[in-house]
Amino acid sequence: MPVSTRSKAVFNQVQDDPNQGQTTRARNDQEESQMANQMRNPHHGLKEKMKALTLLYEQQKQASNALKNPALKHEEPRFSTHPSIDLLSSGKREDNGPKESKEPRPISHVMRENVMPSSTVTRNFVMPQPLGAEEAKENVAVGHGGDQIVGLSCPRKTNVSSTVARKLSMGSSVMPFSEPPRGNQKVNEQEVETITERQGSVGGGNGSRILVFVRLRPMGKREREAGSRCCVRIVNKRDVYLTEFATENDYLRLKRLRGRHFTFDASFPDSTTQQEVYFTTTAELVEAVLQGKNGSVFCYGATGAGKTYTMLGTVENPGVMVLAIKDLFNKIRQRSFDGNHLVHLSYLEVYNETVRDLLSPGRPLVLREDKNGIVAAGLTQYRAYSTDEVMALLQQGNQNRTTEPTRANETSSRSHAILQVMIEYKVKDAANNIVSRVGKLSLIDLAGSERALATDQRTLRSLEGANINRSLLALSSCINALVEGKKHIPYRNSKLTQLLKDSLGGACNTVMIANISPSNLSFGETQNTLHWADRAKEIRTKACDANEEIQVPDSETDQAKLLLELQRENRDLRMQLARQQQKLLAVQAQTLAASSSPTLSTASSLLSPAPSSALPHEKRKQRPSFLAGTCFTPESKKKGADETVRYLRKTVKELEAEIGRMKKDHALEIKQKDDFILELSRKGAKLAGAGGEGVRRIVTRASLRPKKAPEGELKSPSHRFTSPQPTAKKRSFWDITTANSPSVATLNGRKTRSYISSECAAAPSMLLQLAYPCFWSMFLLGPHLINYIIQPGFARQRPATVKR
Ligand SMILES: Nc1ncnc2c1ncn2[C@@H]1O[C@H](COP(=O)(O)OP(=O)(O)OP(=O)(O)O)[C@@H](O)[C@H]1O
Structure with missing residues (x-):
């Protein structure tokens, strides 16, 4: 401990003084032992340390005064400064201080000075030194919208180096998002490992957990004008607090606030830049895709919450899609000298449950499932060679995308857009065989979940809204089924979920960015978005290195497997259908029986048990069944009734015989x-x-006949029940x-x-x-x-x- 070391040094100095009197020496011994005791006790608090430091300081000051003015050698100082002054430099002074003898001041004196400083004391407040990353993390101030409250008691916000922050963000439970690397700063490969490890560990080794981030957008102009209040608070860049304000008319809850708290892998306050979002959420996925793994990023949220802004951005502030493409080509350039990387690109949208190619618009595309997952048959795959080329394609695609102004958003995306970038990398393995690895990055900008009133009730918008909501509902059903570990995941309920099958339940690193509005007018939508985001945290995708297994595809085997799988699926579906039909027929039969003539129904109800049990098995088989499916038209009904009557007559005759x-x-x-x-x-x-x-x-x-039992003879207890x-x-x-x-x-x-x-x-x-x-x-x-x-x-x- 530095304090005890310094104290010891002082005492050594005192002992070395040859001019010291006996009395002083004795007092010093006493003080020494007292101080030693105090220092030995680890539970001495700050007060004790301060005492020791003050003593040290006084001694040094006396020594320096004595040097300057020998006349004042034994005079007590007339004022003192706050003990915390020059706390850190005191050690230096001690080291450089004079070695001359000086009389140590009594402790009581020092204490008095500290407690009752003279009115002439000059107070200097010193800000503590910046803390390390760990301490900074612990002391992050709780502020609105992620702002720091910097005060006397709080440390200044420190800039944690990007590597450390990245490790923190991906490797520990606390995940403040990191500063983006400056310029072309290369992302450390170890960092990528960290996110992969983390995902792997969460997924129990077999899969990875979906990472969920939340991004809060700034309050819009319209919202401000409407007098809306901020109902979202992001704390520690991770926790999201949602507050519901009672409306003026809600007298019962006028003074009550309802709040909810969510925690995500990271939460971005409204001041977060596009780069920060990209580097925290997607950069590592891009790196993984280059290593032959699949990655998906999708934005989810209510209409106008900032999904398109996050995904596409603007010219000045490009979004995740643009930054990912740029980063991808940068990385390829850095590592591919032999031109082994092939980049293919496709861009499609799902609009009103039809799939369209955004790069070459035409007829709607049909979705098919093959060994690579769900594919849109006929979708254009562009070979891209540079970032500029991709940017041009992206722009072209966005122009073809369906966007319409709604009441909630002037440039509302009315479709789900999916940009897929496939990177094929050919390498030679140990046996000198060329092995190709394919990684796929899917960047998805979903259409906004919305209320009909919030958008438009009248025209085509309402139909679009219904379809958007349907597909998002299907998405939430899939999320639910995945979270609950169900066997059947209803991907087929919508085109969107079919296309997202890989991202949600396949071998894929998946990131979800939930976009929310700060306005209390959007409280319901925000709560809904946060709820689903919270649920999505529990989804585990499959292991991501499945790519290795499909390096050498055996087409026949694969086809046979696929065929078997499809046949099995078909069989299951047929069985399901048959069960449903059976149920339906049973219900219809019951209804029919109930609605048929009372005599017949009575007769059949009375007689049905008898003939069925009395007749031989073959006969029972021949009995006309309602489930035969011929009793739903009036003619078939009549026919069925006649047959029953005939059958009953026959039965009666047989019985008579x-x-x-x-x-x-x-x-x-x-x-x-x-x-x-x-x-x-x-x-x-x-x-x-x-x-x-x-x-x-x-x-x-x-x-x-037996003789009558004599009177008075006891009968068995069972007698009463005969x-x-x-x-x-x-x-x-x-x-x-x-x-x-x-x-x-x-x-x-x-x-x-x-x-x-x-x-x-x-x-x-x-x-x-x-x-x-x-x-x-x-x-x-x-x-x-x-x-x-x-x-x-x-x-x-x-x-x-x-x-x-
Ligand atoms: N982080 C942000 N910073 C600044 N402006 C933002 C931010 N997020 C969103 N906006 C602005 O908010 C408006 C709505 O955003 P955007 O169009 O991205 O919403 P959306 O969720 O895609 O809506 P929709 O589902 O209807 O397409 C836009 O004008 C956009 O510029």
Whole structure:
């Protein structure tokens, strides 16, 4: 620490003085130890350092006075200056100061002088020395529109060297934009690496993040005249504060201000020059394009926000497009001595959802997708050899561009313009093969997002506005889908998004410049622009060095791949379409069913479950379906209804025939059972006769019935939940017969049940017994019928003929 070193030097001087008395020496020792203690303590504040420095200063002053006037050698100075005076030069004085002995002043004295300076003190305020880049960054004053408030407590704005600032701007989270290099100053290649690295790191190694910048334009004359206020504040060249002022009529929020805060990679206040914008946003992309990577810059914002100014600029203040072309040719000249760089140029616009060639206007162009991405078929590619040539082409293209005056902007661009510069660079690789690298730079000036009222409601402008808004809406949908990581990105929703596919989701370094107006009258548009810009920050494009992989294109393989991809896409789309159609048909069918005649609908609703379940599968297949797609015309409707009626009649007939068959079967069964019972009865009678005095026992149902439970006997809890005939035993027809009766399972696993009254007091006569099967057959028919209805295919599985 410089302070402690100096202090030590002073004490050494004191010790070296041979004329020093014992008392003074003792006091000095005490002071020395006190000072040493103070210096050892790292937490001594500024006050302590000041004390030490003041002491030092006093000593030096005394020494110099003593030199000038030996008579005043031990006199105390009559006034002192502020301790901060000559803070930095004190060290020098100390070094050059005399080595003569001087009595150190007591600390208390020095302190008193510092605290209570004499009225005659001359005060000199010294501005601190300029700080380093880091300190300057920390102390950037918060000012409106990026202006610095320079005061006594703030350091002066320092000029950070361009390299440092560039690294700061691209390599760290804080990104103040940099000063442009003067003249033809070469951009350091390391700087380009920094932005690429940064983009790569953000993209997680596989891709790069879109860099988003915001540019605020100055307040326009019209806006000033309309009395608009500035609602945008840019702080730290990065943060954008948007304030909504309450209108005079908005009494509820009259005193309330609503604000929003956004942070971008860099934000340009209204005083920013075109060069600053270019060097911060695009210069590095140009460098990357020369290395065979793709780059895109697009301006986005409301109408009149300054997009065209940023992209094209004026003759005096050329914009990004012009500066990029100039820079590109400069760089090519610097590095290409063998003329290996080929520059091709195309310029197109998207106007009312049609693509037009701005360099050779003619019929609208068709967009096609090939292995290089989306291309406009038939678009002119000009080979350019110099900046002047490109400038001439650019001018020509701009003259062909659709611009119209609107209420919001006198020279409003009514189309999206895309300038594409392709740079092909041929190099020899290690194996001496010529490898060509192609980099593409797309510079896009979008038409302004706008409200119909803000522009023009009446004429063609409104149609243009609708189309512009549609394409921008499609763009925002794509941004949303990309941000949310969706599989399907709706690029096909507009021509603009198709053309921007590469820039948004391809292998490309992309920069978005959001242009905003400062006027509070454009608050809504500004907020919207900032919202989308903020969203776009999250988009990650693919890795940018895909170019390496397409150096040696295998045309057949590529075509096959493309074909496969297109087929897959086609299949997906067809499936999507089919699903949608199915949904539509289902809805239409429901509507049709609801609107058809009540009898028919009732009949079909009543009968539809039965036939579908009762009929064999083949029959169900044949049933006319509403989804067959033939029921949408009146004739087809009638036809469908007739068919249904016919089908129902047929079903009824079939059912009747089935019932008749079943009746016959059951009659036969009943007859067989009756015969069997009769025979048994006869046998029983014979046995009884042969037994003589034996008890005649006729098996009746009553005898088989369980005895009534004794009163007071507990019933199971489930008893409460049984049917109303819990006391009657459920018995089958065969229960009354002997053990060789066919089991219940012989009837296809289905139990045929009947309930027997528990009130039969006496055994029934034979006649009655014969009547029972008839009675039972009634019960038997019911379940069979039900089974027929609820179980398909039952009709084919008739009960096996009962054998004795
Ligand atoms: N940074 C700026 N400095 C000075 N003037 C500017 C700036 N930005 C824009 N302007 C001026 O504002 C006006 C509107 O700008 P510009 O035409 O670029 O808007 P735009 O966003 O392209 O509008 P549109 O979408 O309707 O085409 C122009 O007169 C332009 O000169």
